[in-house]
Each structure stands twice: as structure tokens, then as C-alpha cells.
Amino acid sequence: MTPPDLLFRPMQLRDLETVIGIEREIYPFPWTSGNFRDSLLSGYSCWVCEQAGPVVAYGVVMLAAAEAHLLNIGVAPGWQRRGIGRALMNHLVGVARGYGAATVFLEVRPSNGPALRLYESMGFNEIGMRKNYYPAVKGREDAIVMGLQL
Secondary structure (H helix, E strand, C coil): CCCCCCCEEEEEEEEHHHHHHHHHHHHHCCCCCHHHHHHHHCCCCCEEEEECCCCEEEEEEECCCEEEEEEEEEECCCCCCHHHHHHHHHHHHHHHHHHCCCCEECCCCECHHHHHHHHHCCCEEEEEEEEEEEECCEEEEEEEEEEECC
């Protein structure tokens, strides 16, 4: 069920300060402002989610060659566990469908149990592993590669 009062809109440069603030709160190795700016300027599908005003979540998807790749998604700490992440994922999958993508791909840390459970509940399946993909406190962490056929 989608929480009430959610609004999805394309991310704009003026949103970057808020998005980066959320990113820094939720990830130990956050994207930089340059990562987000480059994604916007490169034409990636970048979205924010507002609930009754403030930006509470965001997502970045690269669309190319009949596929979509989820590059980043985040929900502000005070807004987690309210269905916003699922609603945003459903929105991003809809964007991918509208683009004509046949598959949505993503990587997720094996240690990110909540994200894994969300993706699996949405029908994503593990299709591979990228060794030493993510920076970690003690070296590197693998990434589980997942895909969803549309």
C-alpha cells in the first residue's frame, strides 16, 4: 500500500543539498555531490519523493539498451519502515517499464538485510555476485547482483 500524500517528481539541482544530507545519514560510504550532479547532468532518471512537502527519499536509475540499472536509492532515517522505499521502488520500476526496459538490475550489500528483503519481496532474483565491490570499514564488501524481468 502506498503511503498517503507521496509525490514523486524528477530530481532537480536545487534538491541536491537535501538528497546529499539524506545520503550521508544513511550510508557509511555515501555518494558525493559530484556523483549526484553528474547523474543529473548525464540524463539519468533521477527522482525525489516528497511527503506533504519535504523530500524524504530519492532514487537514481540509468536507462539504456532496453534495460534499467538502479544506481542509488535512499529513504531518510525518520521516514523508513513506512512503505516509502517500496513505493519509490514501484515508481522506479514503472519508469523503467515506460522506457521499454525488459529488465531492472541492481547491486546490494549482503549486509543490507532490509533492502534484500524488499527487493526479494518485489520479485528481484539474485543473478550474480561482484566480489569486493563496495568499500567497507574493514576492506571491501561483495555486492549481490539482482534482476527483475519486466
